[in-house]
Amino acid sequence: KAGVTQTPRYLIKTRGQQVTLSCSPISGHRSVSWYQQTPGQGLQFLFEYFSETQRNKGNFPGRFSGRQFSNSRSEMNVSTLELGDSALYLCASSFDSWTPAFFGQGTRLTVV
């Protein structure tokens, strides 16, 4: 069974630009969550999507948004990038919110 796939693995963007990250969950998993990992703040929850609906949201500004498609694939978008958005963005999929979450390898975003 294929794992969680995140693309791209690495990105370099300039301040003020926007970026879109993609996540393909494990087949059959309907819940997709996104997390930001930084050395200073650790792992922080961004949002969760289930059956194309956002079910939960962390404490991040509105520049961070996401969506989920009918095939459960998810994208997250960050607009007006800031230097502080440089991080490893991790996607996790699970069958439902309370079942174990499995993570992808992440997308390393560097904002210059």
Add this chain to the structure above:
Amino acid sequence: GNSVTQMEGPVTLSEEAFLTINCTYTATGYPSLFWYVQYPGEGLQLLLKATKADDKGSNKGFEATYRKETTSFHLEKGSVQVSDSAVYFCALRDSNSGYALNFGKGTSLLVTP
């Protein structure tokens, strides 16, 4: 709110030594508890889990027991290997947080030959 506290690292051990990484939590509900491991340049891998008090999760020689009375979920392994070198994260999730995973800050483990 929910929170997870892990022992500060880095932890350096010789191969075949006994490992304990302490984890305590604060939660208003009845959380499920997890240990995840992150190898350099990789995402998180689920190592083990426990969903209710007194449950013991185990995998690849690692164990952790859900202790409600001490709000703890300490990770242990009897004999570590060089390949266990990684960062270990304790996490909880419950309905009060919409099932979002709440992570500790991670404990870096280095095992030397």
